[in-house]
Amino acid sequence: MREASLPKRIDAANQKAIERLFQADPVLVDVIPAKEAIPALVDHTILHAGPPIAWDQMCGPMRGAVVGIAMFEGWADDLRQAEELASEDEFAFHPNHHFSAVGPMTGMTTRSQPVLVVENRAFGNRAFCTLNEGLGKVMRFGGNDASVLARLAWLRDVLGPALGAALRKSGGISLKPLVARGLTMGDEMHQRNVGCSSLIVRALAPDLARSVEDHSMLADMLAFLGANDQFFLNIAMAMGKAVMDPVRGIDAATVVTAMSRNGTDFGITVSGLDDQWFTAPVEMPTGLYFPGFTAADANPDMGDSTIVETVGLGGFAMAAAPAVAGFVGAGSAAEAANTTRTMGEITLARNPEWTMPSLDYQGVPTGIDIRLVVETGITPLINTGIAHREPGVGQVGAGVVRAPFDCFEKALTALADRLEVV
């Protein structure tokens, strides 16, 4: 009886999904212009974070980023003109995810920007992410003034090419072992990346030095990299995308392949449901605010960075990062450990290569199963930065936010239909 074997069929499919996930071999190999990485990125095409969204639904920071990047690319002379073009449907908006890419917060990806390239050597697929701009007034929070555009230009013309050259010289940096080290240093790769950011700069420095003849330029680059505790976030995101993409499209599998937000909607994709998005309104993060800011200033949840939780890091690995617990207002170290344990209720496996010393080297909970989310009512917990609702102001706090239950309910119903469960 076909019906009786359905759970077994799903379990087998999930097993295959987990195997593919763990077989991944993500390597940071290059930094190249986005148009080389993604040929479909022509003029007037803008990739954004999260599931599909139209201009008139975009939140303040995302609109700020759109008009800013339009100017950066030379598609508009000023912000007003950029806004007009946007409202006249002159730009083609697509999710990063549809083009093997991810981007933090507003997640703008356009043809001229340099993107990190992570190659999953086990399957040959690649994933891309722009370079992290640093803190403060930046485009990922909707910043679009001259200083923001100037920095983007510097990334495009100076740092990007230099990093690319250094990476090519190095033959690529294997990311799994680096992340494993970061977990023992208190990183969880979403809100806390200082360990891995330090490790990657250390790994790149010699080849960077060999690739940049001008000492003053090299000094500027190292200063920039050294000042950015979150530099590794974008690498971790591209890694997550590269790891999860081969897990897409396994018939009957219920493993989540992506989670993402566009400031309005939260979307998930599920292995057995190919690239279909299941969306619901984003929830508001709860957390701690920097001095001078309150919850009234917060933008709704945004960014592709939840790909990090999708592979078992971030909020899922909070037990490895007790310092983050206080930072995001999740409480004490014991509560951080409990968060990881609770995420264990909705995941199928523990990653043997990414272990947490404080939990007796238990592996991070990996492989979110939509059936377990629906059964237990426990939704994935995400460590996230909180952006100011006004474009360009920047980060105003950090907190935890949940993936909406409705996404999983919709996905489960769709899967049941697909599998012809009456």
Next chain:
Amino acid sequence: MNCCVNQVRRGLFLDSVVLMQVSRTVAALPGVEDAALMMGTPANQEILENSGLLVPDGESAGGGDLIVAIRAEDETAATAAMDQAVLLLDHPAAVRAASAAVQPRTLRSALRVDPNANLALISVPGDFAAAEARKALRAGLHVMIFSDNVSLDDEIALKLEARQRELLVMGPDCGTAILGGIPLAFANHVPVGDIGIIGASGTGIQEVSCLIAQAGAGISHAIGVGGRDLSDEVGGISTLTALEWLESDPKTRHIVLLSKPPSAAVVERISAELDHSRKSFTVCFLGAEDLPLPANAVAARTLRAAAASASGFQEDTSGGTGLARPLAGERKWVRGFFSGGSLAAEAQVIFLDQGIRVTSNAPIQGAHALSEVTAGHTLLDLGDDQYTRGRPHPMIDPAVRDDPLRQALHDPTVGAVLLDIVIGYGASEDPAAHVARILGHHGNRDPVVIASVTGTEEDPQVLSRQVSILDSAGVWVRPSNAAAAEAALACIVA
């Protein structure tokens, strides 16, 4: 102008004992007329509505949400009470808050904690119990279902599946088991010995096991099979498995079977099983006459007779006539309020055997249903479904008995009040003290209050202490439920 407020807590589930405790505290707040905390299922919403506790705010609740409902004499009192209720919900008892590690949320993750678990004890709301039991069976565990309101169809399906997997389902509605000396759910601490019990009733098992302990003997295992196991539809599936287990248990010499009377067909089937056994049996189908039993089985009409038969003690059926006092004029009637269904049934057997007419909400054969007569002796099972819809069982919450008891004490036509006090694990901390509080200064006045305590010295409440508390409150304490019923009879016929 009284005021009713509701608050809905989405996705908050608390077990029925916690809900009861919070409800009780909130209901006692100044100005509060009534309060209830219930999960927002359609059935519960109806109960709230019927109690005048549901307002539109509460109607939005779903089955996984908690409704806090309060009716108070005015808005101020209602708001204050709601604030207090919210505080109680947000700051759960110290015990749970203090535990460092989270508890597993499902059977599946519990089995990661203990892969060698062999028994699932299930006491979730009835609507969900069958699904949990099924999961447990498929994971290879035996199951004890404390929950009631499980459908008959589900019970049959579960027991058939269990049988096929060589597993045992105790229940549904199984309140008591003792395995290898370990009391489970509502059970007493009794010495280990060579008498096994298979019971379709929790309090029946409790009374028999405690009387056996009183006689200086002990219990090997007491296996609860649930109230419907010996029905025609279920056909005794769990009883059969229990018989097989006790048959091959070297520590069990004699087996007591307890149930309300099954149909003739089922009795015949059980009889055939007993006939194949090498052990000896006492069969107590409360109130049943003329059972066709094989030579190795003896019939007992009451729980006390069953305990006597199994352990070899002599029953004292005198009813303590020397202590009886005649009831004055108008005071003719006996009112019994029982928390144990089998104890209510046993009392009915004793009355009917003396030819005394009796009425009950759970009448045995020969007794009258409540709807039929208005006056007369009444023996009520307060644990019956009609009393426990949306309320905790009287063994969990002794307050269920308070109002009926008070009414009886002030009723000039009542001559004797009969109570059962069941102690042991699962029972409340001090049932005797609770009764004593309700009796207040009633003392030795009429109606005479007669009670028995089902329990042992080793129970947390300590049998002798409970007896002493009741004694000081003016209660006439008898050594068994049967003896208490006989004492009440003695008052009537004296």
Next chain:
Amino acid sequence: MTRPPEDRKTAEPDQSSIGLNLLEAPIRVVNIGLQKFADDLVGQDVEVVQVDWAPPARGNTRLANLLSRLMD
């Protein structure tokens, strides 16, 4: 009472209680429901795991039914 290993998505059980019924081996309990039952068992040195239970699928019966077809 054998437990086919594929029905138990767990670590390897030890050999001591395979094939035994509840009377032949010490009971090891998973308590799903009233916390009080677990507390009483802990007090008697019985191995017990308390499940922090909530209605499946947040009380949504349609979803719970779907789940039962998709999950063992």
